[in-house]
Amino acid sequence: MGFPKDFLWGGAVAANQYEGGWDADGKGPSAADVVTRGSRQTPRYVTYQTSDGQIHADEMFTLNAPKDAVFGVFEEYDYPSHEAVDGYHHFKEDIALFAEMGFKTYRISINWARIFPTGMEEEPNEAGLRFYDELFDECLKYGIKPLVTLSHYETPLGLINAWNAWEDARTIECFERYVKVVGERYKGKVEYWLTFNEINTLDHGGWMGAGVPSTDPQTIAMAGKHQLLASAKAVKILHEADPNNKVGNMIGFMVYYPLTCNPDDIMECWKEMNMNWFYCDVQARGYYPRYKLKEYEREGIEIHLTQEEKEVLKKGTVDFISFSYYMTNCAAKQSDAAETSIGNMSMGFKNPYLKASDWGWQIDPTGLRYALDIMYDRYQKPLMVVENGVGTQDILEEGKVVHDLAHIEYLRDHIKAMDEAINIDGVELWGYTPWGCIDLVSASTGEMHKRYGFIYVDYQDDGTGEGERIKKDSFDWYKKVIASNGKNLD
Ligand code: BGP
Numbered sequence: 001m002g003f004p005k006d007f008l009w010g011g012a013v014a015a016n017q018y019e020g021g022w023d024a025d026g027k028g029p030s031a032a033d034v035v036t037r038g039s040r041q042t043p044r045y046v047t048y049q050t051s052d053g054q055i056h057a058d059e060m061f062t063l064n065a066p067k068d069a070v071f072g073v074f075e076e077y078d079y080p081s082h083e084a085v086d087g088y089h090h091f092k093e094d095i096a097l098f099a100e101m102g103f104k105t106y107r108i109s110i111n112w113a114r115i116f117p118t119g120m121e122e123e124p125n126e127a128g129l130r131f132y133d134e135l136f137d138e139c140l141k142y143g144i145k146p147l148v149t150l151s152h153y154e155t156p157l158g159l160i161n162a163w164n165a166w167e168d169a170r171t172i173e174c175f176e177r178y179v180k181v182v183g184e185r186y187k188g189k190v191e192y193w194l195t196f197n198e199i200n201t202l203d204h205g206g207w208m209g210a211g212v213p214s215t216d217p218q219t220i221a222m223a224g225k226h227q228l229l230a231s232a233k234a235v236k237i238l239h240e241a242d243p244n245n246k247v248g249n250m251i252g253f254m255v256y257y258p259l260t261c262n263p264d265d266i267m268e269c270w271k272e273m274n275m276n277w278f279y280c281d282v283q284a285r286g287y288y289p290r291y292k293l294k295e296y297e298r299e300g301i302e303i304h305l306t307q308e309e310k311e312v313l314k315k316g317t318v319d320f321i322s323f324s325y326y327m328t329n330c331a332a333k334q335s336d337a338a339e340t341s342i343g344n345m346s347m348g349f350k351n352p353y354l355k356a357s358d359w360g361w362q363i364d365p366t367g368l369r370y371a372l373d374i375m376y377d378r379y380q381k382p383l384m385v386v387e388n389g390v391g392t393q394d395i396l397e398e399g400k401v402v403h404d405l406a407h408i409e410y411l412r413d414h415i416k417a418m419d420e421a422i423n424i425d426g427v428e429l430w431g432y433t434p435w436g437c438i439d440l441v442s443a444s445t446g447e448m449h450k451r452y453g454f455i456y457v458d459y460q461d462d463g464t465g466e467g468e469r470i471k472k473d474s475f476d477w478y479k480k481v482i483a484s485n486g487k488n489l490d
Contacts, residue, residue, distance in 0.1 A: 001423050003486040008145065008430055011098060011437020011454070012107035012387055014152035014197065016081045018440045019111065021088030025127035028117030029157040031165075031211040032081045034071050035060055037446035037461065040359060044446045046207055047074050061205040065213035070161055078463075080441040080448070085457045086467050087438075091135050093469060094438055097455055099142035101475060102482035106144050107386055107433040108135070109152035109197065112178055118158025119165075119174045124181045132182075136189040146190045147386065147433065149250065150179060150234060152197035153443065155211035165211030166223040175230045176237065183241035191245060193238055194322055194386065195231035198252035199279045202227070208443070221301045228282050229309060232316020246319045249283040250386060251276060253323040253375070255367045259332035259349050269331040272348070277378070284321055284379045286314040320430060321379055324387030325414075328354070328367035357390045357406075359450060365413035372421035372429065382428045387435040388414055391442065391450035394472065402456045402472035411474070411481075412489045419486060434478075438469070454478050 016032035023029070036057060038044035045057035048069040055074050058065060065071075073079060087094060098106055112119065114128030139146050159165040159174060199209065202224050206212030210223040231249060238245040256272040258265040274291055281289040288305065296303060329341055329348025341350040341362055354362040368388070375383055390410040394402050411434060421427040436452030439459075448461050454475040459465040480488045 001419070003419065003422065004429075005485075007485060008105040008147070008384070008432070009482040009486075010103045010105035010107060010144070010147070010431065010433040012147075012433040012435050013087070013438065013440055014149065014154075014443075015109045015111035015114075016084070016152065016154050017436075017443060018084050018087040018108070018438070020082060020084040020086040022079075022082040024088060025114075025131065026117055026125040027111065027128060028113040028119075029073065030111060030113040030154040031157065031160060031207060032153050033079060034073055034157065035079065035081070035207075035446065037078045037080045039445055039447055039461070044444070045077075046071065046213070047077055048072065048213075049074075060207050062215060063205060063207050063213050064215055069213060071157055071213070080446045083459070084441050085439060085459055088131070090467065090469070092138050094455070095135075095138045095142065095144065097469065097471070097475075098437065099144060101454065101479045103142075103144050104482075105147045105192070105431055105433060106139050107147040107149065107194075109149035109154060110182055111154045112151060113154060113156040113158075115181060116156060116174065116178055118162075119156030119171070119178075120158055120162065129181070129185055132186065133189075136186060140189060145192060147192040147194065147384075147431070148186070148190050149194040149197050150182070151175075151195070153208045157211075160211040160213070164213065166226050167206075167210070167212045167214070167219055169226055172226055172230045172233065176233055179234045179237045180241070183238045183245070187242045191242075193234075193245060193247045194250045195234050195247065195283075195318070196227055197250050198324060199224075199227055199231070199249065199283075200252050200276065203275055217299060218301050221296060221303050224279065225303050225305070228279065229312055231283055231318075232286075232312050235316040235318060248320040248322045248384060249280060249318045251280045251321070251323040253325050253371050254348075255325075255328040255364075255371050256331045256348060257328060257351065259330040259338060262333070264333035265331060268333045272329075272331045280321065280379075282313060283318050284381060286317045288313075318381070320382040320384060321375060322384040322386040323371070323375065324435065325368050325371055325385055326388065326390075326435075327361040328364040329362065358393060359391055359445075361390070363390065363410060365417040368414050369417040369421045369425070372418065372427045373425050376421075376425075376427040382430050384429070384431045384433070385418065386431075386433045388432070389435040389452040391436075391452055393449055394439075394451045394456060396456060396458065396470065400470050402470060404472045404474050407452070407454075407472070407474040408477050411478070415481065415486055415489060
């Protein structure tokens with residue numbers, strides 16, 4: 001019983017939510033840098049200007065911008081990625097704290113626009129490359145293996161303003177150039193790679209994941225095809241750069257349960273689950289699943305997959321599968337059947353057996369065991385849980401203490417569920433990197449006060465705070481968990 005000997009315990013962040021330094025040392029703006037701060041009540045907006053000089057701000061998840069939109073940063077708006085938690089200047093201090101907790105791995109993303117400021121340059125930005133050299137060296141100094149996401153909502157804005165980024169096949173070549181550069185440069189330093197963070201976010205709006213200002217199904221299908229091809233090519237490039245490289249995909253995994261045993265609800269649930277499976281099926285098996293092709297046919301969507309492209313997909317299957325897991329949802333045919341529930345991307349119905357976080361995400365540790373089981377059963381490839389956690393409103397009390405019991409309880413129950421998946425169900429699990437191991441900007445709301453970390457960062461939504469790092473109660477707890485290789489969860 002227990003976790004495997006070399007289990008990769010760690011934590012996860014993304015460049016755009018952690019680093020700040022949005023225009024430092026030659027970095028170009030990315031998709032995330034033109035998204036405003038929202039809240040639980042206010043959505044996040046994407047800002048752009050039209051040819052008549054008007055400045056617009058449209059909701060990120062439902063964005064359908066006009067053809068003449070030029071995306072950019074405008075004075076009157078507050079963009080949380082610009083400062084984030086200033087990891088750009090604090091990364092050494094932060095990695096030292098992760099090392100103190102005993103991290104074996106640290107999941108970060110490379111901000112593509114730091115390396116290729118517009119995405120289209122022939123030559124990379126040396127200062128950007130140097131930054132990640134230093135960051136990886138700092139990890140390796142403590143024996144922490146970097147786990148690197150190539151694209152985590154950081155499509156260079158240059159590609160978006162030129163041709164709507166992933167909507168256009170030319171972005172694949174730009175991405176290949178970027179992957180070749182980082183694959184060569186970080187050879188021997190980085191062994192674990194992920195291609196696109198939550199590639200399936202595309203189905204919930206094109207902006208975040210693909211820099212596509214549209215929700216049109218045909219456009220989304222093409223952007224998806226381009227990212228799937230790029231993901232397959234990245235696998236090949238990274239294997240060629242270093243045969244030791246292990247390349248995984250990354251799915252935002254939203255488990256659905258049928259709301260009732262009504263067969264109609266079962267079928268509805270199957271459909272919802274296919275939204276999870278589709279991208280993963282292509283990345284793990286190397287071909288488009290028939291249920292998706294049939295759906296495209298029914299909806300009149302054309303993706304024009306050539307023989308050569310089919311070969312690319314076939315040869316670029318991933319070595320392992322990674323996913324984020326936060327919550328579960330229920331599916332039902334009747335839309336007035338029950339109360340709706342929200343989540344990081346998709347909606348569903350409330351499960352009467354589950355409690356929810358302050359942001360309404362339903363908490364379900366057993367769902368993680370179930371997710372691991374069905375995922376492993378379907379693909380028979382090693383798995384990693386690369387995001388998991390609960391966002392809470394932590395209170396910094398006098399004496400600089402934060403009693404974040406809710407984090408401890410959530411993580412403890414989910415670690416137990418992983419233990420069961422490994423030891424009772426026989427799942428091969430390589431690692432666990434809880435989300436936001438240090439407080440950072442929320443992706444869905446842009447808030448600072450939705451906190452996940454073991455380490456509190458003193459930045460507030462109104463711009464106050466000096467960015468001081470303070471250990472929460474969960475810091476010492478996670479340290480014990482790692483030291484005991486998952487046995488001591490008290
Ligand atoms: C995932 C994203 C992360 C992260 C997380 C938590 O969907 O990959 O970037 O932010 O969700 O969501 P949020 O920040 O909205 O609480």
